[in-house]
Amino acid sequence: xxxxSRIWIFLLLLAGPLAAFGAADLEINTPAINNIRSSMxxxxxxxxPHFASGAVGLTRDGMVAVRDANLVPxxxxxxxxxxxxxxxxxxxxxxxxxxxxxxxxxxxxxxRATFAQRWIERAQPGWWYQAPTGAWARK
Amino acid sequence: MNRIRIYxxxxxxxxxxxxxxxxxxxxxxxxxxxxxxDRIIDEVWQTQKQEGKSDASARPKSEGQPSPAAPTx
Numbered sequence: 001x002x003x004x005s006r007i008w009i010f011l012l013l014l015a016g017p018l019a020a021f022g023a024a025d026l027e028i029n030t031p032a033i034n035n036i037r038s039s040m041x042x043x044x045x046x047x048x049p050h051f052a053s054g055a056v057g058l059t060r061d062g063m064v065a066v067r068d069a070n071l072v073p074x075x076x077x078x079x080x081x082x083x084x085x086x087x088x089x090x091x092x093x094x095x096x097x098x099x100x101x102x103x104x105x106x107x108x109x110x111x112r113a114t115f116a117q118r119w120i121e122r123a124q125p126g127w128w129y130q131a132p133t134g135a136w137a138r139k
Numbered sequence: 140m141n142r143i144r145i146y147x148x149x150x151x152x153x154x155x156x157x158x159x160x161x162x163x164x165x166x167x168x169x170x171x172x173x174x175x176x177d178r179i180i181d182e183v184w185q186t187q188k189q190e191g192k193s194d195a196s197a198r199p200k201s202e203g204q205p206s207p208a209a210p211t212x
Contacts, residue, residue, distance in 0.1 A: 024171070025171050025174060025175065026168065026171045026172055026174075026175040028175045028178065028179060037179060037182055037183065040183045041182060041183045041185070044183055044184060044185070094179070098175065104167075107167055107172075110167040110169070110172065111172055111176075114169065114172040114173055114176050115176045115179075115180075117173075117176075118173060118176040118177055118180055119176075119180060122177070122180050122184065122186060
């Protein structure tokens with residue numbers, strides 16, 4: 001009887017941390033992820049006016065894209081393209097690194113899909129985003 | 140013999156527990172991912188005043204010398 005209760009205690013001790021681990025937050029504090037976060041935050045100041053003008057929009061796959069280059073003065077178009085491609089590189093890296101930091105590289109697509117939804121959900125009024133059909137819409 | 144039975148009972152009892160834990164970890168934790176996404180979006184877009192985290196905005200005040208307010212006659 002004493003042995004049985006000892007086994008039960010062992011099982012409970014085992015189950016507790018495992019259950020907690022399963023319910024825990026995702027790891028988003030690795031050096032690689034933090035680098036990308038601060039790089040994106042620094043870039044946002046330059047990108048925000050283009051979101052507001054509608055030149056750049058949020059795509060349905062969690063990236064950004066030049067939606068209407070005509071809204072950018074010719075002289076600035078190159079710079080906007082560079083901003084967009086740098087941002088997309090960071091975003092792809094962010095999704096990949098979060099998946100990897102949590103021990104599930106195969107979660108990358110799910111993480112990207114989650115972010116895609118949340119970026120659009122949190123976008124400011126007037127910003128453009130891509131609907132699931134691929135058509136552009138304005139918040 | 141009795142000991143074997145006890146271990147058997149323990150193993151049977153443990154199976155669903157362990158299976159539950161494994162299940163939680165294999166399936167994508169959508170709610171946790173959403174929370175993580177929101178935290179990162181807040182930070183990148185500065186959409187929310189972050190308590191404690193963004194000391195960049197809090198620092199200028201604390202670093203400014205408090206003396207200008209003090210001397211009054």
